Amino acid sequence: MRHIVFVVYPGFELLDVSGPVAVFNGVNRALAARGETHFYAVDLVSPGGGPVTSSSGIVVETRHIAGFRSETIDTLLVAGAERQALLQAMGDPVLREALPELAGAARRFGSVCTGAFILAALGLLNGRRVATHWDGCAPLASAFPAVSVDPDALYVEDGQLWTSAGVTTGIDMALALVAHDLGAALAGEVAKRLVLYARRPGYQSQFSPLLQAQMNADSPFAELIAWIMANLGSSLDVPALAERAGLTERTFHRKFAAATGQTPARFVETARLDAARLLLCRGLSLKSVAAEVGLSPATRFSEAFERRFGMTPRLFREMHVEI
Numbered sequence: 001m002r003h004i005v006f007v008v009y010p011g012f013e014l015l016d017v018s019g020p021v022a023v024f025n026g027v028n029r030a031l032a033a034r035g036e037t038h039f040y041a042v043d044l045v046s047p048g049g050g051p052v053t054s055s056s057g058i059v060v061e062t063r064h065i066a067g068f069r070s071e072t073i074d075t076l077l078v079a080g081a082e083r084q085a086l087l088q089a090m091g092d093p094v095l096r097e098a099l100p101e102l103a104g105a106a107r108r109f110g111s112v113c114t115g116a117f118i119l120a121a122l123g124l125l126n127g128r129r130v131a132t133h134w135d136g137c138a139p140l141a142s143a144f145p146a147v148s149v150d151p152d153a154l155y156v157e158d159g160q161l162w163t164s165a166g167v168t169t170g171i172d173m174a175l176a177l178v179a180h181d182l183g184a185a186l187a188g189e190v191a192k193r194l195v196l197y198a199r200r201p202g203y204q205s206q207f208s209p210l211l212q213a214q215m216n217a218d219s220p221f222a223e224l225i226a227w228i229m230a231n232l233g234s235s236l237d238v239p240a241l242a243e244r245a246g247l248t249e250r251t252f253h254r255k256f257a258a259a260t261g262q263t264p265a266r267f268v269e270t271a272r273l274d275a276a277r278l279l280l281c282r283g284l285s286l287k288s289v290a291a292e293v294g295l296s297p298a299t300r301f302s303e304a305f306e307r308r309f310g311m312t313p314r315l316f317r318e319m320h321v322e323i
Contacts, residue, residue, distance in 0.1 A: 002074040002181065004042045005106075007099065007115075008062060009092065011085025014054035015167050016112040017044065020077065020174035026190040027178055039182065043068075047094035055082060065098045070105035075177065077162075077170075080113030080133065090121040100124065108177075110162035112170035120144040125163075131156040133166035221245065221259055228268060232275055233294045236268045273308050276301065280317040289313070 004024055006017045021042055028038040046052045049064030078099070081089065089095060100122055103109040111119055116132040117140060119125050126146040137151040150156055155164040155173035164173040171194070179187040224245050228236060241264055242252035256264050272293040279289045290301035305313040 001038060002040050003072050004040055004075045004077070005068070005073050005102070006042070006044050007065065007076065007078040007095070007118075008044055008046050008052050008054075008060065009079075009081070009085065009089040009095065010053055011055050011088070012052070012079040012081045013113060013167060014056050014058055014060075016079040016115065016170050017060070019168060019171040020112065022194060023171055023174035023178060023190055026193050027182065027186065030186060030189055030193070047089075047092050047098075055085065065102070066094055068098070068102065070102045073102060073106040074108070075162075076102050076106040076109040078111040078115035078118050080111065080115040080117075080167075082114075086114055086117055090118050096122060106160075108160040108162055110164075110173075112164050112173070113166050116140060116147075116163050117143075119163075120147050125161070128161050129156050129158045130161070130163040131165045131169075132163065135166075221256055225260075225267075229271060232268075232272050233292055236264075236294060238264050269304060269308075273305060276305065276313065277309075277316065277320075280313055281320045283317065283321045286313055286317075 004020075006021070008017060024040040024042055027040055031037065031039055044052075044060055044062040045065040045068050046062040047065060049062055049067075051059045052062050053059050080086070095118065099118070103119070103124055109119075109124075111130075111132075113133045114136045116125065116130050117136065120130075120140060120143070125144065127148075129148040129150055130140075131150050131153045132140050134151065137149050140147065141149040153165065154169045155162065155176060157176070162173060162177065164170050175187045175191055178190060224241065227244070228241070234240075238249050238253055241256075242249045245252050245256075247255065253264060256267070260267055262270070272295055276289050276293045276295070279292055284292075286298045286301060287296075290296045290298045293301075295301035295304055302313055305311075305316070309316065
């Protein structure tokens with residue numbers, strides 16, 4: 001049985017813990033349904049032990065980190081928090097003394113969201129590539145120049161170190177850990193049980209094209225964007241989109257760029273290439289992917305993919321295909 005330990009402290013972000021825990025518990029339920037034994041055991045530890053209040057006011061029960069046996073830990077993950085709670089945790093003498101030993105003894109360790117700041121303050125991220133919440137990327141890089149911060153990734157695996165971006169990406173990282181331990185099929189089964197839209201790979205940006213557009217709640221193109229995302233294989237040139245929006249081509253181009261921060265062509269290509277990466281991870285042929293996302297023929301797709309990501313889609317598929 002693999003022992004997963006989450007490090008929490010007063011004011012921690014509850015979803016940083018509850019999301020990944022739901023994944024590991026989902027694995028145990030899936031295995032039990034097959035008549036197999038549980039694979040994961042989860043514990044929460046804190047500097048003082050006992051009840052700890054999260055930022056949402058919900059209280060969780062924890063064990064004292066100082067008395068925890070490091071040799072029992074398979075995976076150690078530090079939860080994130082908002083600035084004030086995070087600063088207090090970074091300076092907590094109990095955490096500063098216990099965390100390095102526990103992280104060193106664990107098979108793998110890491111953080112969810114801004115928990116990376118706590119590890120960085122202890123020098124545990126020096127020379128490593130990490131992810132954190134998009135709002136914390138610049139401050140983390142500035143405060144700890146020895147740490148290589150990836151501002152785009154949902155989560156990053158750097159040897160035994162695993163770090164995730166903001167909040168819900170802890171779920172994505174937990175599913176990736178499950179895939180490493182027990183295979184992609186079981187991870188996919190758990191994701192389906194949790195009613196996730198998709199198992200997002202680590203390389204995916206913290207902001208999808210759809211989310212970027214939805215951030216502007218008053219966007220006049222919300223319905224059009226949803227239609228684009230559902231019809232990537234259709235003709236999505238400016239004349240077709242302008243007609244669907246009921247605008248002249250010139251007016252549509254100007255208003256769309258103002259609302260989304262991207263030209264229609266750039267937005268559509270980004271959406272198509274993001275979808276293509278997910279399809280390539282499933283092992284689909286380049287021809288099939290190109291047709292699915294509206295970038296046929298395959299040569300056109302390959303050129304656009306390599307221009308955007310600096311590698312051929314064939315190489316990307318070999319690197320990321322799920323076994």
